Amino acid sequence: MRHWLFKSEPSEFSWERLVREGRTAWSGVRNFQARNNMMEMKVGDLGFFYHSSIAVPEIAGVVKVIREAYPDSTAWEKGGDYYDPRSTEKKPMWYMVDVAPEEELARRLTLPELREVPALAYMALLRKGQRLSVQPVSPQEWNAILSLSRKPA
């Protein structure tokens, strides 16, 4: 099983909304590397749900992949925000997976707090200029973050 991290702006799609709705299609990814990461996902893979572009960015919870990559239909919606004429139903360019909330972190972890963890020094999320919206997380990083979330602040 592999681990991942999904970024989302809470104003677009928050952890709370995911919990309320029970599942979602991770549509709208328009970066090839992020897409390729999604295409490698298997049902049962876990990922962190990260809130970006807010005053204090944070990891809010854990999601589970419940459907493997399939064509992102928002690319075909003319006039939609995610329309891309290069992607057709016959030859899709963009893909999405479905995820469901797995567990809320015992304690949310903020970006500044994550930056203080030596084990996470090389984590993609924390590297300057790393803006991938869907990225892999190593087992070491995964465990370090989960155990940190179980410790009091």
Add this chain to the structure above:
DNA sequence: GCCAACGTTGGC
């Protein structure tokens, strides 16, 4: 709102 980082596009 600024701007660094960096992916993408398109002219040549």
Add this chain to the structure above:
DNA sequence: GCCAACGTTGGC
């Protein structure tokens, strides 16, 4: 196939 211009992301 190079690379300048452009657009986007996302922390600050």
